[in-house]
Amino acid sequence: MDALILRGEVLHFLDDPGAADHDASWQHWADGYLYLQHGRVAACGDWSARDAAALAGVPVHDHRGKLILPGLIDCHLHYAQAGVIGSFGRQLLDWLSDYTFPAEAAFSDPQLARRTAAFVLDRLLAHGTTTAAIFATVHPVSVDALMAEAEHRNMRLICGKVLMDRHAPDNLRDSAEQGVADSAALAARWHGRGRLHYAVTPRFAPTSSALQLQLAGELYASQPGLYVQSHLAENLAEIAWVGELFPGHRDYLHVYEHYGLVGPRCVYGHGIHLDDGQRARLAAGGASVAFCPTSNLFLGSGFFDYAAMLDAGVAVGLATDIGGGTSYSLIRTLGEAYKVSQWLKTPLSPLRGWYLATLGGARALRLDGCLGNFLPGKEADCIVLDPAATPELAFRLQHGGTLAERLFALSTLADERHVAATYVAGRPVSTPHLELTDADA
Numbered sequence: 001m002d003a004l005i006l007r008g009e010v011l012h013f014l015d016d017p018g019a020a021d022h023d024a025s026w027q028h029w030a031d032g033y034l035y036l037q038h039g040r041v042a043a044c045g046d047w048s049a050r051d052a053a054a055l056a057g058v059p060v061h062d063h064r065g066k067l068i069l070p071g072l073i074d075c076h077l078h079y080a081q082a083g084v085i086g087s088f089g090r091q092l093l094d095w096l097s098d099y100t101f102p103a104e105a106a107f108s109d110p111q112l113a114r115r116t117a118a119f120v121l122d123r124l125l126a127h128g129t130t131t132a133a134i135f136a137t138v139h140p141v142s143v144d145a146l147m148a149e150a151e152h153r154n155m156r157l158i159c160g161k162v163l164m165d166r167h168a169p170d171n172l173r174d175s176a177e178q179g180v181a182d183s184a185a186l187a188a189r190w191h192g193r194g195r196l197h198y199a200v201t202p203r204f205a206p207t208s209s210a211l212q213l214q215l216a217g218e219l220y221a222s223q224p225g226l227y228v229q230s231h232l233a234e235n236l237a238e239i240a241w242v243g244e245l246f247p248g249h250r251d252y253l254h255v256y257e258h259y260g261l262v263g264p265r266c267v268y269g270h271g272i273h274l275d276d277g278q279r280a281r282l283a284a285g286g287a288s289v290a291f292c293p294t295s296n297l298f299l300g301s302g303f304f305d306y307a308a309m310l311d312a313g314v315a316v317g318l319a320t321d322i323g324g325g326t327s328y329s330l331i332r333t334l335g336e337a338y339k340v341s342q343w344l345k346t347p348l349s350p351l352r353g354w355y356l357a358t359l360g361g362a363r364a365l366r367l368d369g370c371l372g373n374f375l376p377g378k379e380a381d382c383i384v385l386d387p388a389a390t391p392e393l394a395f396r397l398q399h400g401g402t403l404a405e406r407l408f409a410l411s412t413l414a415d416e417r418h419v420a421a422t423y424v425a426g427r428p429v430s431t432p433h434l435e436l437t438d439a440d441a
Helices: 079-084 093-106 111-124 141-155 176-190 210-222 236-245 253-257 278-284 293-298 307-309 330-343 350-357 358-364 391-397 403-413
Strands: 001-014 026-037 040-046 060-070 070-076 129-134 156-159 195-202 227-232 267-269 288-291 315-318 382-385 419-424 427-430 435-436
Touching: 001 040, 001 350, 001 358, 001 382, 026 060, 040 253, 060 141, 060 419, 070 288, 070 315, 070 330, 079 093, 079 111, 079 288, 093 141, 093 236, 111 129, 111 141, 111 419, 129 227, 129 419, 141 156, 141 176, 156 176, 156 307, 156 419, 176 195, 176 210, 176 330, 195 210, 210 227, 210 236, 227 253, 236 253, 253 278, 278 307, 288 307, 288 358, 293 330, 307 315, 307 330, 315 330, 315 350, 330 350, 330 403, 350 358, 350 403, 358 435, 391 403
Parallel strands: 001 060, 070 129, 129 156, 156 195, 195 227, 227 267, 267 288, 288 315
Antiparallel strands: 001 026, 026 040, 060 382, 060 435, 382 419, 419 427
């Protein structure tokens, strides 16, 4: 399918709308179209303004009555924790020892890894997520499994082998040298292959020795385009532990800075317990932070101050953080993000929320040059939301409202049941209720 037109209500973002939802930051067409060609956006705009003669004969997927958005972008999750999502109440360090480590130990089995990878990626797509930054486990085969499944689906994806040479069970520890050597081999095999990217992935500072962090920083610096993903300032006990393990450093962030792990394409999950100075250092380094509200609430970690982070100039994206997070849905995650922002008295505006789930996530992952909105030439990852998919939301929207009011209702009342279709690189991968019409209709 080299060319395709999607018709429906179209919305995308050109910039961060800010707290005031600035008009110039987004484009919206109540009856719009997307012209997709060779997996990319060729044009978009108002249906009545399309070049009907030039587009005659191009198949049209008719999504009138539904909202077409760029594909959602999940900036932080652990695919090997899919089997422990929703496990009973622990805080971070207990969660790791009681649930995470036992679950991840099984991923030395390539068949289990491949089966879980296929399940997780299919569920992400069903929930409208087309791009993600994903932690594998300490086992190289866990990366191979996920990358192979992502390549099969032609998804743009970031993944890396967890580096962990201390403070973990014997069956989950690598060594400083071998862990980074395995990472380098995986990067050589997968980074830049199709739509795939490799991330150097120390789990977090406490589970990597100084030598491993040093070697990880050297690997990140050695190849253009490599990513770093890890965790930062999620939990107060974690922060205290870092202080004990790295007494010569001024704070948690400085540990990563010291080893060359704060820079462009460095994405840190959580970042809850940071002060203004640390946020300024993240911004100066060009690192990004993943906002994980369902996980932060579930594990009792705290409230992420998204507004302070954005005001400091740090790129922020949304994340499910499966399996500490409780839903694969970034739509549900967006609703929880709003609740956190309300608690901090900086309510997340409707348009800014959807920006964070699309172009904001692309910026956080340094992928906004190729996806995140519908500018011509961007990769054609998009989703279609059906507001009538549940009676509750359909009834709510019968009462009308502005675009911002309708988007807010979607972000607080919708979920995966409202994802009517998902397109990856211009091809439908999930298209219930799809109707084909003539391009001249």
